[in-house]
Amino acid sequence: MAGAPLAISLGDPAGIGPEVILGAWARLRAERRAPPAFVVGGPELLRSLAERMGIDCTIVPIADPAEAVFAAAAGLPVLAGLDGALTPGKPSPDGARLALASLQWATKFALSEVAVGLVTAPVAKGALAAIGWDYPGQTEFLADACGQPYRDAVMMLAGPSLRTVPLTVHVPLAEVPALLSAELIIHKARIVAAGLRRDFGVLSPRLAIAALNPHAGEGGQFGDEEARLITPAIAALQAEGIDAFGPVPGDALFTPRARAGYDAALCMYHDQALIPLKALEVDDGVNVTLGLPIIRTSPDHGTAFDIAGQGVADPGAMAAAIVMAADMAAARVNS
Structure with a gap:
C-alpha cells in the first residue's frame, strides 16, 4: 500500500465532477501539492472537457493503476477502457452507468490496496436509482462494499477551521427526536474519536456534543432529550476516557472561541452540522467517511447540473478532498 496512488471516481459526467477534477489537479500541480493519484475512467471525456474549457491539464491514459x-x-x-460522452448539464442513463462503473472500480482498487484511498466526485442519486442503484448515497454503497453496516460509516464534514458530524442525516426534521438515542450518540462518538486519532493524528480528540433543543432544553421547558439521552451519553463517553462535553446549545457551538475548544462537533441533525460548515468553509469543505477500512473523501457539494460546463464551478473543495485523502493515508502509515 505504501507509495500507492489515490483513486478518484469520475462522478456523473453531466455534472461538475469532471471539471472540478481537472481544475483541482491543475491547481495542485501548479502549487506542487498534487499527490500520486489517477482518475478511474473517462480519458477522452476529460480531454475533450479540458480543451473545451481551456483548463491546462494534460490527460495521460494509463492501462494499470x-x-x-x-x-x-x-x-x-x-x-483507460472506461469512457463516455461529454454532456454537461444533461444527465442520462449512460452517464449514470459510467459514474457507477467508475465508483465500483475505484472502490475495488481501494479495497485491494491498489489505491491508498478513494476520492469520490458527486453523483446524482436519482439518475443512479433509475438504472437500479439501491443505496441512499455513496457512503452507504461504500459501507456495503466494505462488508460493514451503514451505521458504522460516519459522515464527517471537515474544513480548515471546523469539523462537524451529523448523527442523523437525510431524514425529515420531525423524525429526528425519535431516531436519537444515547446508544447512537455513544456509537458514533467512538468512531469519530478513533477516526480523528487514526486519520488526523489527533491523539486526544475533544468532542463537543450539540444540544437538540434551544438553550439545551432550558431545564426541560423546551424538551427532555438533553437530560434523557444526550447527557447520559456524554457521561458514558467520559467514563470510557473520551473527552466529550455538552450538550452545547446550537447557537453557542460555532463561535470562534467555541470552535477553538474542540476537534469535532457531533450534531443532532443534518442542517445543524452542514449549515455552519458550508457558511465557514464553502470552497474548502470535505466530506470524510470515518469508520471504514478504506479512506474516502469527497467535495462537500453536489453535481450542480445547472452550472456544469460553464466554467464557474470552484475546484477548491475537490482539491481539498484530494489533499485530505493523501494526508489521511500518510497519517495511517505513521500511526
Whole structure:
C-alpha cells in the first residue's frame, strides 16, 4: 500500500465532477501539492472537457493503476477502457452507468490496496436509482462494499477551521427526536474519536456534543432529550476516557472561541452540522467517511447540473478532498 496512488471516481459526467477534477489537479500541480493519484475512467471525456474549457491539464491514459505514479510527471493519469460522452448539464442513463462503473472500480482498487484511498466526485442519486442503484448515497454503497453496516460509516464534514458530524442525516426534521438515542450518540462518538486519532493524528480528540433543543432544553421547558439521552451519553463517553462535553446549545457551538475548544462537533441533525460548515468553509469543505477500512473523501457539494460546463464551478473543495485523502493515508502509515 505504501507509495500507492489515490483513486478518484469520475462522478456523473453531466455534472461538475469532471471539471472540478481537472481544475483541482491543475491547481495542485501548479502549487506542487498534487499527490500520486489517477482518475478511474473517462480519458477522452476529460480531454475533450479540458480543451473545451481551456483548463491546462494534460490527460495521460494509463492501462494499470501502477502506472499512475510515473505518469503523473506528464499530466493527470486516467485509467483507460472506461469512457463516455461529454454532456454537461444533461444527465442520462449512460452517464449514470459510467459514474457507477467508475465508483465500483475505484472502490475495488481501494479495497485491494491498489489505491491508498478513494476520492469520490458527486453523483446524482436519482439518475443512479433509475438504472437500479439501491443505496441512499455513496457512503452507504461504500459501507456495503466494505462488508460493514451503514451505521458504522460516519459522515464527517471537515474544513480548515471546523469539523462537524451529523448523527442523523437525510431524514425529515420531525423524525429526528425519535431516531436519537444515547446508544447512537455513544456509537458514533467512538468512531469519530478513533477516526480523528487514526486519520488526523489527533491523539486526544475533544468532542463537543450539540444540544437538540434551544438553550439545551432550558431545564426541560423546551424538551427532555438533553437530560434523557444526550447527557447520559456524554457521561458514558467520559467514563470510557473520551473527552466529550455538552450538550452545547446550537447557537453557542460555532463561535470562534467555541470552535477553538474542540476537534469535532457531533450534531443532532443534518442542517445543524452542514449549515455552519458550508457558511465557514464553502470552497474548502470535505466530506470524510470515518469508520471504514478504506479512506474516502469527497467535495462537500453536489453535481450542480445547472452550472456544469460553464466554467464557474470552484475546484477548491475537490482539491481539498484530494489533499485530505493523501494526508489521511500518510497519517495511517505513521500511526
